Amino acid sequence: MSIIITRRALVLGAAATLAGCDRLASNATIRRALFSAENFHQWAQRSLMARNAMAREFHPDQISPIFRANGTANPNTPEYKALWRGGFADWRLRVTGLVDRPLSLSLAQFHAMPHREQITRHDCVEGWSAIGKWRGVPLSLILNAARMRDTARYIVLRCADDMGGGKAYYESIDMVDAFHPQTILAFALNDRPLSVANGAPLRLRVERQLGYKQAKYLMAIEAVNSLSQIGRGKGGFWEDHAGYDWYAGI
Known part of the structure; x- marks a missing residue:
């Protein structure tokens, strides 16, 4: 039997758990860090759900x-x-970045690698959703092939889209999401090669996060131990320029 934990249940459960943490919460610094919206959301989701908990997958007749x-x-x-x-x-x-075997991979090589298919829902921060079937290579396979070092803590994704002033789009995720089974580098949507509008030739799908984390037009990925030197230090273009949360879990 599978158990589905909704966001409401997650938050209520986290609140109940925190009710017994009086000693921890008495420290003002810890309290501020823990109860900031982003940190609390990340802590709650990671603490109350298994790290490999899967985002919901849908049936083919549910594709938008x-x-x-x-x-x-x-x-x-x-x-x-x-x-x-x-x-x-x-x-x-x-x-x-922090890899022992830097790679340069063609689209043909991606097509030849073991891949995963998943039908999932994309939730945009603008308020709309759509269900699509994605095909791509697990990011974990690429990172293992590159022999990522133990000191790496984040994966930075660099993209081709110019956001103005010569600034290209960038995003980042941590190792929990990088090695999640549903985190893939997708080259097909609904059994067709990605269109330009949807990120051709390759985009990230990190299914437990909102749409702005799904970096499109991928050109490079870099393993790093800190986000402080990436953009303005908050880990992503919209995080740096519009105050979006770095952790956008759903």
């Missing part, structure tokens, strides 16, 4: 007739247009 594009619909830079015109034959995903 239209899967809207979130964020950028086309990077439209000279570099991206050249890759697109060539069918992404010259595109490569670079894997760097």
Whole structure:
């Protein structure tokens, strides 16, 4: 029998758990850190649910007739247009940072790797949702192939979409989400290669987080031990420029 924990149940359960933590909560510094919205959400989800708890998967007849594009619909830079015109034959995903074996992977190599298919719901911070079938390579497979070092704590995703002023989109996740079974580097949506609007040629799917964490137009991933030197130090473009939470778990 499977148990489904809703966000409401998660929060109520966390509150009940915290009711017995008087000594911990008496420390003002710990209290401020614990009860900030983002930290509390991350703590509650990670503490009360198994780390490999799966996001809900749906049946094929539940797939949305239209899967809207979130964020950028086309990077439209000279570099991206050249890759697109060539069918992404010259595109490569670079894997760097705290790894012993840096990688440069083509789209053909991704297609040849073991992959996973999952039908999941995309929840956008703008208030809409859509269900789609994704196919891609587990991120864990790539990180293991690159021989990621034990000192790495985060994976930074660098993208092709120009957000203005020469700033390309970037995001990051921690190792719990990076190695989650449903975290994949997707190259197909609804049994078709990704369209430009939906992130061609490769995008992240981290199914237990909101849409802005699902980085599109991937160009590189980097294993790091701190986010302090990434952008303005908050771990993602919208986190740095619009105050979004770094942890966007659902």
